[in-house]
Amino acid sequence: MIDFSKELNPAQLEAATALDGPVLVIAGAGSGKTRTIVYRLANLVASGVPASKILLLTFTRKAAREMLERAERLVFRSGSAHISLAGVQGGTFHAFAYSVLRTFKPVGFERAATVMDSADMLAALQVCKGDLGLGGKGDKSFPKTQTILGYISKCRNREQDMETLLMREAPHLFPYAPDMQRLAAAYTAFKRDKSLLDYDDLLFELEKLLSVSREALAWCWKKHSHIMIDEYQDTNLVQARLASLLSGFSRGAFGPSPAEGAPDGETPQGGGNIMVVGDDAQSIYAFRGADVRNIRDFPHLFPGTRLIRLEENYRSTQPVLDLANAVLEGASEGYKKHLFTEKKGGDLPQVIRPRSDLSQANVVAQRIAELLALYPAREIAVLFRAGYQSYHLEIQLARMGVRFAKYGGIRYTEAAHVKDAVSFARLAVNPLDFTAFQRMASLTKGIGDKTCRKLYDALRHSDAGTVAKAAKKYPDFGADIAFVDSLRLRHLSPETLFGEIIAHYTPKLQELYPDDYPKRLQGLEQLAQIAASYTDLDLFISDLSLDDPFEEEGEREHVTLSTIHSAKGLEWSAVIIIDLVEERFPSRHALQRHEDLEEERRLMYVAVTRAREYLGLCVPATLYSRGSAVTVPAEPSPFIRIIPSTLYEEWLEGFTGLARRPVFTPPVGAARRSPFDVPDDDAPGDDALGERPAPPREFKPGPARAASIPPVPIADDAARGEGASAGLISPLRQGESGYCRHKVFGRGKIVQFLPPDKYRVNFPGMGLKVIMGAYLEIEKEG
Structure with a gap:
């Protein structure tokens, strides 16, 4: 027999032995989530639940199998020995859906459906493009078929229209939104x-089938009495609706749910038995369609939910967890949790x-060299927000001979557009660099390998006539070689060049x-910064040409460079997070919407909790503006x-290297200011220190999901209007206290009212902002 009480901590034990009704397990980072699921599976079968009645849904087949x-x-x-889990159906949502759709034909289909693979999908979409006359040979800027397929998939998973999606993610493709929408309909x-x-x-x-077919829904209920779903914070809207249908909390077109008094004989055998496991603080895949509201609204959507928190961490040291807890304290909503370890x-x-x-890469590389001794x-x-942010560090590590592997983005040495740009620079240094010349020449349509070699030989032998003819025949090539000549004639710094x-x-x-040039351009700008x-x-x-000399040695040990999204679920003894400054982390667009900023906070939490022992947070003091x-x-x-500041050591790079800044200890009896406090210059006595706001409220599901917050219009000094630019300060309106709250920036002090509808507000740590009054909650006097 399994001694559950001996092998599990109290919270894990509660979850593993909770066999009835809807259960929500909030599993903090490193808290033994998988262990808890495994023990509950064993306990279900040991308690007499037939293995064939259990459905385990995960996001990868590997996770379910393990x-x-x-x-x-x-x-x-x-x-x-008499207990077996061989009958448990475990796999992804999609695999389960396919198993049901093989038994019941999809609604409206005259025959059994065939599932397409990725090649089939591309071929079908290509046929539709041809039928609609879109993206012909003459239109090079029309998005590629693969790109369009990706956006069609995103629209489905997010349940958004194409225009909304492109406006937020790819505004450079927005002019093609109507055509892409037509193509999606044709597809x-x-x-x-x-x-x-x-x-x-x-x-x-599957959702459509279960919503209109009583037979199919009853078949699912009979087949699976107990449902378990892992990583519930990563589910999208349709997956959450399927969870409700499969567990009997939603009954499609067939009347009330069990909670509302379903007719006898039509309730699932498990009585609506579902357990979901996840962590709202680790919901970081909104760009894939994941909706954090699924896990936050679970108790409202599944009445009678039992909430269990796993907070004991088995991965990190307490100082790392203290910092992770502090990151979450500023969250405006969510399930309250406090990670701890024994x-x-x-x-x-x-x-x-x-x-x-500019110096950050060198500092991080030196720190890595020190860590390699331990x-x-x-x-x-080393973790970062976006793939291009590691370019400079890649160069430094290559110079030092440190092996590294990159995940969540390609190395700068492997990026085609970077190779293109570098070829011009290499030719400026060495005009007879054949590899660089071949790369540059291939940018011109019509120049293949044979022509390229002929042109290279002409240049090498100073055959001006052949080169002139080629320049006339291939204008783009002529412009490129003239450009290289202009670079060579001038003494340019690397940055200017x-x-x-x-x-x-x-x-x-x-x-x-054409599909993603803004992102590629961002990478090139980073190269210019370097x-x-x-x-x-x-x-x-x-330095740019240095490849990892150990790249071909395969499984040899290497340092990991990774985007945070690609690091989720992984852990290391030592973790360094770079570029922790505004507009890099959080990203620039995240400052415009409350929900985006909160996802960035969760991304930071995920990054911090990847560390077991050492955690370094890099905050450049200045940024170079090219x-x-x-x-x-x-x-x-x-x-x-x-x-x-009591939760970390602070190290500053000076002119002679890194030095630790002494910890400031306030005088005995002095009040400690909270990082959230707003100073009140006018209030006397202790009030001048401000009031510490209440701790973040624990999430309480409401009757309905809140509407998304519109983008916040923020004006800079150049766009504040004549009244502001003239320095006219209008008094506050009657009854206003001088303070306000903003969804993104928090509590701030109103400095001035700018007629007709704007305020200049000082937000602690964020500086002065000019914001329309409609986006502020003005505090009233008294």
Whole structure:
């Protein structure tokens, strides 16, 4: 027999032995979530629930297989040879949907449906493009078929229209929204006519079937009395509706749910038995369609829910967890949790403040070199918000000979557009660099390998006539070689040279990569930023050309460079997070919408909780502005500013290296200011220190989901109108206290009212903002 009380902590035990009714398990990072699911599976079967009655839904087949294998080993180890989990149906939502749709035809289909693979989907969409006359050979800017298919899938999973999606994610493609919408409709009709289903159709067709077919819904209820869903915070809207249908809390077109008094004999055998496990604080995949409201609204959508929190962490030291808890304290909503561990000891996390974003790579590389003396390379990771942010660090590690592998983005040495741009720079240094010449020449349509070699030989032998003829025949090639000549004639700094290369290459970039050129351009701008730290062009080109010398050694140990999204579910002994400044983390667009900023907070929490022992947080003091060729002070990320200074060591990069800043200890009896406090210059006595706001409220499901918050219009000094620019300060309106609250920036002090409808507000840590009154909650006097 399994001694559950001996092998599980109290919260895990409660979850593993909760066998009835709807259960929501909020599993904090590193709290033994998988272990809890495994023990509950074993307990269900040991308690007499037939294995065939259990449905385990996960997001990967591998996860389901590993859970079931662990549960089988647990049962075998306990000596319960008569118990078997062989009948448990475990897999993804899509695999389960397909299993049902093989038994019952999709609604409206005359014959059994065939599921398309990715190649089939592309071919079908290509046929539809041809039928509609879209994206012909003459229109190079029309999005590629693969890109359109991706946006069609996103529209389905987010349940958004194409215009809304493109406006938020790809505004450069917005002019094509009507055509892409027409194409999506044609694609849907094509599939229906041919009895075809793509990957996304599986979920929606299953929902439609269960909503209108009493037979199919009853079959599912009879087949599965107990449902378990892992990583519930990552479900999209249709997956949440399927969970409700399968557990009997929603009955489609067949009358009331069990909670509302369903007729006898029509209630699922398990009595609406469903357990979901997840963590709303780790919901970071909204861009894929995941909706954090699914887990937050669960108690409202599933009446009678039993809520269990797993808060004991088995991964990190307490100092790391204290910092993670502080990150979550500023959240405006969510399930309250406090991570703790029984582990003793642990060093404080380090907040490292490099002089600038240009010196940050060197500081991080040196820190990695120090960590390699303490940990194997595989136990060290550097995490970042976006793939291009690691470019400078990649160069530094390559120079030092440190092996690394990158996830969640390609290396700068592997990016086609980066190779294109660098080829111009290499030719400026060495006009007979054949590899660079071949790369540049291939950018011109009509020049293949044979022509390229002929032109290279002509240049090498100073055959001006052949080169002139080629330039006339291929104008783009002529413009490119003239541009290279202009670079060679001038003595340009690496930064200036790359700036000119980017300007010259951008039209070609837009032509070659119409679908995602803004993102690629961002990477090139980062490369130009890196160039600003060099004075020798030869050295810069050499560093750019350094490949990892150990790349072909396969499984050899390496340091991990990863985006945070790609790091979820992983852990390392030492973790460094870089670029923790505003407009990088959180990203610029996240500051415009409350829900986006909150997802960035969750992303920070996920990043911090990847660390077992060492945690370094890099906050550059300044950022280099390539446009103005000056460095400007950087605003630390709000997720750093809210962390009490007692929870970390602070290290500053000076002119002689890194030095630890002494911890400031306030005088005895002095009140400690909260990072959320708003100073009141007018109030006397203790009130001048401000009031510490109430701790974040625990999430309480409401009767309905809140509408999304509209983008916040924020005006800068140049756009504030004549009244503001003239310095006219209008008094506050009668009854207003001088303070306000904003969904994103928190509580602030109103500095002035700008007629007719704007306020200038000082938000602690965020500075002065001018915001329309409609987006502020003005506090009243008294």
